[in-house]
Amino acid sequence: MEALITSTITVALAEIGDKTQLLSLLLVARYRQKWPIIVGIVAATLINHFISAWFGQWFAGWLPTGYASMIIAVSFIAIGLWVLVPDKLEDDEADCGCYGALCATFILFFLAEIGDKTQVATVVLGAQYASVIWVTLGTTLGMLIANVPVVLMGDKLMKYVPLNVVRYIAAAVFIILGLLGIWWSS
Template identity: 80%
Template sequence: MEAFLTSTLTVALAEIGDKTQLLSLVLVARYRQKWPIIIGIITATLINHFVSAWFGQWSVSWLPADYAGIVIAISFIAIGLWVLVPDKLADEETRCSCYGALCATFVLFSLAEIGDKTQIATVVLGAQYASVVWVTLGTTLGMLIANVPVVLLGGKLMRRVPLDTMRYVAAAVFVLLGLATLWWNL
């Protein structure tokens, strides 16, 4: 139980103000479909954090640090560029757009978590505690505590802030994170 509680608290606190919260806001503004986004967050987080916790128990040195940093930097820049692409979905909710929101959330959350502080925390927690399952469940709950309110309440914020402004700010944050990561790894 200690692994679960510590993992939940650690990730919930680490996630406050993190790039995935901004990504949650951008996704809800883009797709306006809360439940597919929440399901995408849950799925991506469960898979990512399970692998991270397992990896923490197994080993921490399978990829040279130089390559890992470059992959992370390119991922940040790619997300930043994706954010700049205007929404092309019709305003009506369709079955296809529901899957689009789910798939986009899954892929983007998976990419955004690569090398993120919550992923690193999950690796460390996985190394610290003997239970990959409890660490995974705790860190996933922590992500949900931090991100679900953003998804559920993000629409109210978006009515007050223009989507284009949010898109440019989000893109700038992701590209700057990518460039900073690249700078530190070269």
């Protein structure tokens, strides 16, 4: 249960201001079909984050326990610093030709997540916890918590959410978790 809760909170925070949130907004503006976009986000995230969590767990198995804890803690600090850098959506990432909303969302979200901070966070969480399934479900839930309101409320939500403040709070949470991890592992 800890893996689920921690994964959900971690990814929901890391996703604030992320390019996939911008992508959600763009997809709704383009297709205006909310539920196919949400289903595409779920499908792409489940597959991408399952692979990421599995890789993190596999990688952690290769490291001595003392090193794994320290690498995970430092990774949380790095993700916290990364959260401070606002993402921008590249114009060519948004072009999906004539595909429908579901297919376009699936492809674009899957590709946008490759090397993204939420994917890195999922790898770190997979290394930290022994449950690929709970980490995958948690990180997917975190993505939905961050992206579904953007899909459903779009422009209205962005007018009232102070994105920079939320980004600073999310960064602080990651950095504090990393520092606590370093303190606990020493």
